[in-house]
Amino acid sequence: MSIIIGEISYTNILPFFYYLDREKLSEQNCSFVPQVPAQLNQGMSTGKIDIGGISSFAYAENAENFTLLPNLSVTSYGAVNSIFLFSKTPLKELDGKKIALTTSSATSVHLLKVIVEYFHSLTVSYTMMKPDLNEMLREHDACLLIGDDAIRAKREQGHQYHCYDLGELWYQHTGLPMTFAVFAVRNATLRDHPSLVGLVYRSFVDSKLKSEAIHYQPMISDIVKTHGGEKAFWDSYFENLCNDFGHREQKGLSYFFELLAIWVIYQNK
Structure with a gap:
């Protein structure tokens, strides 16, 4: 046992x-x-x-x-302070641009897609990459990092980019955790x-x-x-x-799952 x-x-x-x-x-x-x-x-x-x-x-x-x-x-409930989108341009200007996604997590990747495509109606392309800020932004317009990678990148290089906290963006649009x-x-x-x-x-x-x-x-x-x-x-x-x-x-997570289902249906049209 x-x-x-x-x-x-x-x-x-x-x-x-x-x-x-x-x-x-x-x-x-x-x-x-x-x-x-x-x-x-x-x-x-x-x-x-x-x-x-x-x-x-x-x-x-x-x-x-x-x-x-x-x-x-x-x-x-609001900013999580360890899940960031680092962008060379303001979020609203990412339409048609390229975003590199960390391979470290599934939840944050799908949350970003809900925020970018569902909340902001932007069309972007994605590439999965190992979590390395400099490598991710070498040929991409923005990148998603999570956890300690995100905390360290924000502390050391955050001033160079537009930094968006995914927890804060979610809370702004839903009022839910x-x-x-x-x-x-x-x-x-x-x-x-x-x-x-x-x-x-x-x-x-x-x-x-x-x-x-x-x-x-x-x-x-x-x-x-x-x-x-x-x-x-x-x-x-x-x-x-x-x-x-x-x-x-649980209510906040259930709503996230609902939006994911809607997003999947939209993507398959």
Whole structure:
């Protein structure tokens, strides 16, 4: 009996993992696989990973095979501060232009398409690329970066470009929060190992609550050492994220899925 836990390799997921008793979980034959969202999404869909954080879009693609874990998510009410469109021109001038998309995430890529094509009625072409700001913008007019890649690029080179926060753009158009990642378990794993799934789930919840209770300290001090940036930025970053998945967060995500369905129908006309 064992469970493989997917751990997104970005700082925004850390509150759920920072206080896990990894030794205790290891004794219960749990192991951790740290990867970017796109890799974890694939691992969950193929059964190589049993439980953990995945892109919201990946859940939608596999909803019949996954069960959502209650009250856990990475959500923003407005600016998320780690998902940016870097553009050489204002957003409204991107019609007919080329955008490079990170290969690291599915949710943010599709959210950008909804914003650009549905909200702003722009026609653009896309290229999937590894997350490297300079390489992406070498032959493209704009690029999408997420997670720590986006935070670092914004800090070091953001002043050179028009920077658009996708969480903020979504909130401006909908008035709803945007859930970028959810926690899910494969139905087969839940069926075969319900007690162990419960232990892992409670561990996620306990870590989240402890992180929130002490305002993400000393986690943030560790992040400054490993990722750089000012402590004030990271303090604000985590305080502005929502780690819950209640009615309001579910409503925002449901609306995103509705718009995606409309966008797909429009694209196939």
